Amino acid sequence: xxxxxxxxxxxxxxxxxxxxxxxxxxxxxxxxxxxxxxxxxxxxxxxxxxxxxxxxxxxxxxxxxxxxxxxxxxxxxxxxxxxxxxxxxxxxxxxxxxxxxxxxxxxxxxxxxxxxxxxxxxxxxxxxxxxxxxxxxxxxxxxxxxxxxxxxxxxxxxxxxxxxxxxxxxxxxxxxxxxxxxxxxxxxxxxxxxxxxxxxxxxxxxxxxxxxxxxxxxxxxxxxxxxxxxxxxxxxxxxxxxxxxxxxxxxxxxxxxxxxxxxxxxxxxxxxxxxxxxxxxxxxxxxxxxxxxxxxxxxxxxxxx
DNA sequence: AATAGTCTCAACCGCAGTATC
DNA sequence: GGATACTGCGGTTGAGACTAT
Numbered sequence: 001x002x003x004x005x006x007x008x009x010x011x012x013x014x015x016x017x018x019x020x021x022x023x024x025x026x027x028x029x030x031x032x033x034x035x036x037x038x039x040x041x042x043x044x045x046x047x048x049x050x051x052x053x054x055x056x057x058x059x060x061x062x063x064x065x066x067x068x069x070x071x072x073x074x075x076x077x078x079x080x081x082x083x084x085x086x087x088x089x090x091x092x093x094x095x096x097x098x099x100x101x102x103x104x105x106x107x108x109x110x111x112x113x114x115x116x117x118x119x120x121x122x123x124x125x126x127x128x129x130x131x132x133x134x135x136x137x138x139x140x141x142x143x144x145x146x147x148x149x150x151x152x153x154x155x156x157x158x159x160x161x162x163x164x165x166x167x168x169x170x171x172x173x174x175x176x177x178x179x180x181x182x183x184x185x186x187x188x189x190x191x192x193x194x195x196x197x198x199x200x201x202x203x204x205x206x207x208x209x210x211x212x213x214x215x216x217x218x219x220x221x222x223x224x225x226x227x228x229x230x231x232x233x234x235x236x237x238x239x240x241x242x243x244x245x246x247x248x249x250x251x252x253x254x255x256x257x258x259x260x261x262x263x264x265x266x267x268x269x270x271x272x273x274x275x276x277x278x279x280x281x282x283x284x285x286x287x288x289x290x291x292x293x294x295x296x297x298x299x300x301x302x303x304x305x
Numbered sequence: 306a307a308t309a310g311t312c313t314c315a316a317c318c319g320c321a322g323t324a325t326c
Numbered sequence: 327g328g329a330t331a332c333t334g335c336g337g338t339t340g341a342g343a344c345t346a347t
Binding site: 059060079080081082094095098102131132133134145146149153 | 331332333334335336337341
Binding site for chain 1: 312313314315316317318
């Protein structure tokens, strides 16, 4: 396929970073395509004639295709994807072009691992909205719904499987709040230069708790009490802005002052804090399941992140 | 080194909502 | 108002990379 080179003045950064495109294949020669999916493709692209359908490409995009799409959108703008697909010379559906642009080629799309901030935000927002990936993605600039969805499936659901808990269950949500969110706060704290002078009580508590949780199964409540009393007796003014108190069968994080902490200086987090959601404000009423080794599992799962 | 199992993530699919004719 | 086209969303798939045996 001969494709005009992109404008000399236009060098898209993603082209420099993109993976070596996998071998591309044309629809009629693709052994991986089932008859059903070919039919589906034909049905989907109902506006195309038979010959066009036979030439429609699927599968990974090549560098040339990427360049062509970028070049076309640079000149004509995005949107009207079906006509774009036809006019650009790409043998792709409009849907495919749109997806490639929005998820990968668009200049403001971030690539690379999610930051602790972003991971925290995803956990928070998913607790609030569930699998509303696009809505969640709106609060993470540069991240796509697809990326967030993949993150959830590969990282979060993996943890759920590991724990043998349904990731949609209340128990799992509680586990997230109980263990992950504090850990994420800790990570955010470490990763945020602006908050480097802060010492989170949660962090202190966790440093104290973690080995105990790992080494002494079944003593969770006592540990909690111990930690709680430390926290309370010290009368700490939580520099992190939230209070953590641990009671015999409950674990309570007060986010009343949450807006003072580093992480919540981000607009998205401020929105969360100001919302009616009290995501960090939870009571653990069923503590025994944690003491049955769940905590161990959680605390040992940093390696998975 | 070979093989099997697992993980990641780009891409696809079906569907629903909206726009246009 | 109905038909058709377009767009966007969430769920799913599968190729390639990675890891364990």
